[in-house]
Amino acid sequence: MKNVSGRDALFLAEMGIGPLWQLRDVPAADVVAEVPAEAQPDAAVPEAAVEPARVAPQAREVPEVSAAPEAPEAPEAPAATPVRAHTPLSAPPYRNPPPVPSEAAWDDQVPLEDAAPDIAGMDWATLRTAIANCRQCGGCEGRKPVYGSGPRQARWLVAAGTPSVLDEQSGQPLSGEPGKLFENMLHAVKLSRERDVYVTPLVKCRPLNAKGGERAPTADEVAACRPFLERELALCGASTVLTVGQVAANGLLGRPLQEPLAGLRGQTHRLGQTPLVATLHPGELLRRGADKALAWADLCRARALDAGA
Numbered sequence: 001m002k003n004v005s006g007r008d009a010l011f012l013a014e015m016g017i018g019p020l021w022q023l024r025d026v027p028a029a030d031v032v033a034e035v036p037a038e039a040q041p042d043a044a045v046p047e048a049a050v051e052p053a054r055v056a057p058q059a060r061e062v063p064e065v066s067a068a069p070e071a072p073e074a075p076e077a078p079a080a081t082p083v084r085a086h087t088p089l090s091a092p093p094y095r096n097p098p099p100v101p102s103e104a105a106w107d108d109q110v111p112l113e114d115a116a117p118d119i120a121g122m123d124w125a126t127l128r129t130a131i132a133n134c135r136q137c138g139g140c141e142g143r144k145p146v147y148g149s150g151p152r153q154a155r156w157l158v159a160a161g162t163p164s165v166l167d168e169q170s171g172q173p174l175s176g177e178p179g180k181l182f183e184n185m186l187h188a189v190k191l192s193r194e195r196d197v198y199v200t201p202l203v204k205c206r207p208l209n210a211k212g213g214e215r216a217p218t219a220d221e222v223a224a225c226r227p228f229l230e231r232e233l234a235l236c237g238a239s240t241v242l243t244v245g246q247v248a249a250n251g252l253l254g255r256p257l258q259e260p261l262a263g264l265r266g267q268t269h270r271l272g273q274t275p276l277v278a279t280l281h282p283g284e285l286l287r288r289g290a291d292k293a294l295a296w297a298d299l300c301r302a303r304a305l306d307a308g309a
Contacts, residue, residue, distance in 0.1 A: 119227045120234075124152065127231055131204055136224035143208070146173055148200030148232050155196045155306055157238035157274075158182075159229060160281065161247030162203045162217055173201045174244075178282035182244070185282070185295065189303040198236045202229055202248045222251040233274065240306045241271050242298075245281035252276065265298060268305065277302040 117130050131145050146163040149172040158174075166176040174182050183193050191197055203225045209215040229252070233241065243249040246261040252271055253264065264278040279298035280291055 119231050122231055124235060127228065127235070131228055134204070134224070134228075137218075137221045143205035144168055144171075145204040146171065146201055146206070147204070148198055149173065150193060150198035150236070151195060152198075152236060154198035154236040154238045156191065156198070156240050156242055156302070157233050157236060158197055158199045158242045158244060159248040159252060160199070160201045160243075161245045161251070163201050163206045164283070165206065165214070167201070168206050173199050174282065177286060181282040181285060185299055188296070189299050191303075198232065198238060200229060200232050202226065202251050204228060216257065217247060217251075219257060222247075222257065226251065230272070233271070239274065240302050241274050241276040242302050243276065243278045245284070249278035253278075265294065266301075268301065275302075275305045277305070 119127070119130060122130060128147060131147060134145070146167050160173050163173060164176070164178075167173050170176075182199075186193055186197060193199065203217045203221050207215050207217045207221060241252070243252060246259070247257055249255075249261055249264050250257050250259050253269055253276070255264075261278060261280065267278075269276040269278065277298055279302075280295050285292050285295055
């Protein structure tokens with residue numbers, strides 16, 4: 001092949017093309033394309049606009065590798081939605097936890113029979129039913145309650161401590177021989193049990209021990225029954241309260257049940273707004289006749305309070 005003339009080389013340079021062929025007797029490594037200086041462009045030409053020089057076929061078979069291409073950066077994976085430990089995998093995820101309900105003011109699940117009755121609003125009939133169905137303490141289990149007796153509108157309310165076996169059998173408080181003595185005491189101050197006095201036990205059921213014998217009531221039994229007596233006082237409208245015996249006086253005045261009665265006698269106390277006088281139980285007076293004078297003084301005190309009302 002003939003050599004490229006100077007004129008052809010000039011034209012090729014103007015076109016930006018170097019020599020395409022080389023002499024066979026000249027090694028390829030020693031051939032350098034010479035471009036006249038006047039053929040150089042005034043400004044740098046972008047690399048993308050310059051056509052790369054063609055190389056010998058053997059040069060294309062083994063391309064020069066300068067460095068391994070960088071792997072494209074993987075796109076950032078979206079954050080996984082947190083799953084609670086107790087949430088089943090099949091349940092759909094939620095953004096906010098379900099609201100925790102606040103404690104309700106009223107519990108609709110409480111059975112009506114377990115709810116405390118509104119004793120303060122009862123009349124005579126509902127009060128009797130409430131006493132019959134009361135299960136507020138262990139003393140009422142299997143026992144027959146003893147209700148109050150007397151006129152619905154009374155001048156005195158007489159409170160005994162607990163029913164006796166005679167009271168349980170007859171169904172009214174202060175029965176038997178103690179009851180007869182008590183009626184005589186009332187007659188002495190010109191009062192009648194049938195007309196003027198409402199009599200009721202503080203503890204409505206007779207307390208029994210494990211062997212079936214009588215025992216003293218507990219503070220819980222007194223506290224469970226006291227609202228019944230307070231409602232009886234409100235319903236009968238008595239202007240004076242007379243307690244007979246230690247249990248009734250201490251239970252209504254908030255003292256320990258074992259406190260002696262002597263510390264309360266001879267004074268005027270109050271149950272709410274109602275004057276209260278404490279005296280001995282008629283059953284005790286039958287055993288200690290000498291104490292009848294003490295009981296007479298207590299009855300006179302109560303009668304004087306009633307007269308001044």
